Structures are given as C-alpha cells and as structure tokens.
C-alpha cells in the first residue's frame with residue numbers, strides 16, 4: 001500500500017538530497033542480489049533518517065535490523081565526531097556484504113556490526129544510547145521497546161519503522177495476524193507510556209518517533 005501518490009513521492013525525492021554514491025550502490029545491489037529488497041529504507045526514508053540524526057546529533061546509536069546496512073549509514077550521518085553505532089542483524093548470510101559496505105563508508109571505524117538475535121544481544125550491551133532505530137522482526141517490537149528503554153539516555157530518541165504495516169494496523173484486532181498485532185501492541189504501549197513523548201509520522205510505512213522524558 002502506498003500512502004501517498006507515486007507522483008508526489010517522486011516529487012518529494014526530486015526535492016530532497018540525492019543518495020551518496022555508496023548508498024545508491026547498496027540500493028541497486030540489494031535489489032539485484034538480495035532477497036526481499038523492499039525492506040531497504042530507500043532514498044526518501046534514508047534522507048529523513050539522516051536529517052533526524054543531524055537534528056538529534058547522537059553520540060551513541062543502536063540499530064536493531066541492519067539488513068544491507070543502508071539505514072545504518074543514513075543514521076550515522078548525524079553522529080557527533082566521537083560517535084559510535086552498534087547495529088545488529090540475525091542474518092549471517094549478509095554479513096560479508098554488509099561489512100564490505102561499512103568498510104567503504106566514512107564511518108568504517110565507528111560501526112560495530114554484531115550478528116545474532118537482538119533479543120539475546122541487547123541485554124548484554126552496557127552502553128547507553130541517544131538514538132535507537134528499531135527495524136527488525138515485527139513480532140518483537142514490544143520486547144525491543146522494553147529492552148531499549150532502560151538503555152536510553154534521558155532526552156534520547158527511539159525511531160521505529162513500519163508502524164503502519166501497510167495499513168494493516170486498522171484491521172479489527174481479532175482479524176490481525178501476529179505481526180500486525182505486535183505492531184499495534186507496540187504503538188499502544190508507546191502511546192500509553194508516561195515516560196515518553198511520541199508522534200507517529202506517516203512517512204513511507206510509518207515511523208514512530210519517541211522521546212524519553
């Protein structure tokens with residue numbers, strides 16, 4: 001489901017910064033050589049993430065769901081000079097490709113890429129974060145919220161992708177599949193948590209932006 005007309009999406013892209021050469025290549029190669037390329041953030045959302053990161057100026061970033069590294073490189077753009085990003089993905093098959101892209105990027109020494117199940121890895125991370133991007137398995141979105149809230153600095157942000165889930169969040173709850181239910185549960189959990197301020201941006205598939213008070 002497209003939330004805005006393709007012509008408007010194109011117009012928005014034409015009036016937003018271009019992707020870097022490396023991001024263009026990751027976008028192209030992901031579509032040619034990797035399964036489910038729809039998962040890649042892409043031009044417009046990538047620029048939105050980069051702009052938000054520039055506004056937040058995070059020193060420590062956690063990303064859950066690396067895929068081919070596109071969004072990690074976008075959110076890395078706004079990091080402070082001493083910034084660092086930890087990004088986690090369970091898919092070992094993409095590891096070599098992703099490490100290659102990161103090595104070519106301006107952030108090579110600043111990206112700590114961990115392969116494994118985020119549910120298992122996050123509790124072992126000592127660091128506190130200024131920005132967390134949640135974009136892995138939808139079923140665990142409520143769990144990720146709980147896991148990262150403790151590790152988020154006051155004034156820090158969580159951005160969660162796909163929170164409109166192609167519009168399926170509007171379904172009657174009894175008819176929802178497991179993923180839709182989990183996303184709806186995540187959105188309600190955030191909405192009802194007095195520790196945070198939040199706004200749901202209907203950009204692409206929906207970005208929930210959360211600020212810890």
Ligand code: SAH
Nearest residue numbers: 040041065067071089090091117118136137
């Ligand atoms: N953030 C990327 C897209 C991520 S796609 C971008 O915007 O370009 C979702 C990713 O989550 C997939 O690569 C998948 O392997 C990963 N994933 C799914 N379940 C996971 C889990 N339990 N732990 C870590 N990663 C997981």
Ligand code: CA
Nearest residue numbers: 039135161162
């Ligand atoms: Ca996504």
